[in-house]
Amino acid sequence: xxxxxxxxxxxxxxxxxxxxxxxxxxxxxxxxxxxxxxxxxxxxxxxxxxxxxxxxxxxxxxxxxxxxxxxxxxx
Numbered sequence: 001x002x003x004x005x006x007x008x009x010x011x012x013x014x015x016x017x018x019x020x021x022x023x024x025x026x027x028x029x030x031x032x033x034x035x036x037x038x039x040x041x042x043x044x045x046x047x048x049x050x051x052x053x054x055x056x057x058x059x060x061x062x063x064x065x066x067x068x069x070x071x072x073x074x075x
Contacts, residue, residue: 007044015040 007015016036023029023036031039 012037012040 016033019036019039020031020033023031
């Protein structure tokens with residue numbers, strides 16, 4: 001259950017509410033709390049690490065460019 005991330009109860013409730021709202025508005029389906037929580041856990045466990053890694057790669061590229069900019073000042 002959300003092994004990779006620590007999410008406080010308030011935030012978890014907000015996220016499950018967003019999932020329920022999405023399914024209702026976009027698909028016309030009403031989800032219960034358990035179904036929304038299971039979707040949240042799936043996203044957190046299976047998908048979020050990929051987005052996290054993309055964020056890390058983007059940050060690395062950004063910082064590498066800034067370091068190169070600093071070295072350019074030295075020339």
